[in-house]
Amino acid sequence: MQMKPPFRTPHRNPLRERFAKLLPPLSFAEPLESQYRNWHREHARERVRFTMLPAMGLLLIVCLANGPFRDLREVLFAPDQMGIVDVLRFGVLLPTCLAMLLVTYTKLYSRWLELAAPAVAVLHSLCVIAFDLLMHRQGYSLSSVIPMLVLSAYMLFGMMATKATITATTIVVAYGVTGWAAGLDSGQRSFDVAMSCCALLLGFFFHYSFARTQRLNWFRNMMLTDSVHRDALTNIGNRRMFDVHIDRLWNQATRTRVPVALLLVDLDHFKAFNDHAGHQAGDHCLARVANVIAQSARRPLDVAARYGGEEFVVLLFDVKRDRVEELCRELHANLAALKIPHPASSVGPYVTVSIGAACVEPQTGRHHDGLIQLADEALYAAKEGGRNRTVVMDREYATLNTGAFRVPRTRKRIEAA
Numbered sequence: 001m002q003m004k005p006p007f008r009t010p011h012r013n014p015l016r017e018r019f020a021k022l023l024p025p026l027s028f029a030e031p032l033e034s035q036y037r038n039w040h041r042e043h044a045r046e047r048v049r050f051t052m053l054p055a056m057g058l059l060l061i062v063c064l065a066n067g068p069f070r071d072l073r074e075v076l077f078a079p080d081q082m083g084i085v086d087v088l089r090f091g092v093l094l095p096t097c098l099a100m101l102l103v104t105y106t107k108l109y110s111r112w113l114e115l116a117a118p119a120v121a122v123l124h125s126l127c128v129i130a131f132d133l134l135m136h137r138q139g140y141s142l143s144s145v146i147p148m149l150v151l152s153a154y155m156l157f158g159m160m161a162t163k164a165t166i167t168a169t170t171i172v173v174a175y176g177v178t179g180w181a182a183g184l185d186s187g188q189r190s191f192d193v194a195m196s197c198c199a200l201l202l203g204f205f206f207h208y209s210f211a212r213t214q215r216l217n218w219f220r221n222m223m224l225t226d227s228v229h230r231d232a233l234t235n236i237g238n239r240r241m242f243d244v245h246i247d248r249l250w251n252q253a254t255r256t257r258v259p260v261a262l263l264l265v266d267l268d269h270f271k272a273f274n275d276h277a278g279h280q281a282g283d284h285c286l287a288r289v290a291n292v293i294a295q296s297a298r299r300p301l302d303v304a305a306r307y308g309g310e311e312f313v314v315l316l317f318d319v320k321r322d323r324v325e326e327l328c329r330e331l332h333a334n335l336a337a338l339k340i341p342h343p344a345s346s347v348g349p350y351v352t353v354s355i356g357a358a359c360v361e362p363q364t365g366r367h368h369d370g371l372i373q374l375a376d377e378a379l380y381a382a383k384e385g386g387r388n389r390t391v392v393m394d395r396e397y398a399t400l401n402t403g404a405f406r407v408p409r410t411r412k413r414i415e416a417a
């Protein structure tokens, strides 16, 4: 099956639509676009670092080495120009390169890179244009470097298509305008500008196809990762996602000493439901119930998942017993409001659930298996008590002492070390 990413559809306009067919827009519908941009920012940081390192090395050699480079400088620039050349090299090129490099090493400042990249690309190009103007007095020109600068705006700085195009166009315009203002040979300058425009066009199409492929790959990758952690029938988290999440959440709660709660939600007499209404109807019922259960986990660190078969879990971070009881009451009420007929149930005319809830404050040396076990015991009690009810356990946490509840001795020793 081919996955179709939800690329943003442009507003209806015949000309725009024809253009969009030729060059489909490079943006996803929200919130996917924001997620992609965050990923791109991180990805660009690494790419810019990778290209900045050799660029810095080259610049250092040209700026600091004597010998052949000194001789070359004396040929290219007049003695009275050396001051300004040094200011541009040591005052602009070197520090900005260094700053860009440092920014790529700090995660916190990766947003700065978005602002810094076009500014640095234009600044460096202006320096090269200035060198070009200075060298004209000696009869040399740096015009061949301008198309390279245009291409580097697309390839080196990890910019998005619009920013890269604006930056590259600014470089070409700056080169044309400065030459015209300085009264340089207009024929040669026009040819150089035409070559730079070709580089602009090539760079754009290269960047466009690269960005489109990158976006498609990112989307496919994201769908794949998502499908690994999502239950196909109910569209909520699956057991794998729950296992990963409870591990992280338990560690966090142990460190910050906040209580966590686990709800085990099990459909009542679901075998009878399947036998009576059929497996397909059973599937449909599970999906509707899962939808309601998922609404119990609304805060960012809470999670709802299908634990297996007709059993679901809700993991709640930093929550007190009162709130857990309130949430369970809401859950029963919302499920009752669905009014899914269950004629084979001994509990009532509609589908109901039993909930086993465990509220604990994690302690070092205790494992989250104990939390699950406590919730399981609560669920058993709810079933024994007649179903369609909630049993909450918390005090039992201190006395419950089974192999699964305690952290294995080897793990304890590692923690102690």
Ligand SMILES: Nc1nc2c(ncn2[C@@H]2O[C@H](COP(=O)(O)OP(=O)(O)OP(=O)(O)O)[C@@H](O)[C@H]2O)c(=O)[nH]1
Pocket: 233, 266, 267, 268, 269, 270, 271, 272, 274, 278, 279, 280, 281, 282, 283, 286, 308, 309, 310, 383, 387
């Ligand atoms: N339709 C459907 N049924 C499922 C699915 N997964 C598990 N089941 C059914 O869920 C039923 C669970 O039955 P039991 O474990 O005996 O529990 P129960 O009948 O709900 O009884 P109590 O839990 O004691 O109230 C079994 O018949 C499974 O076939 C599923 O994905 N789809």
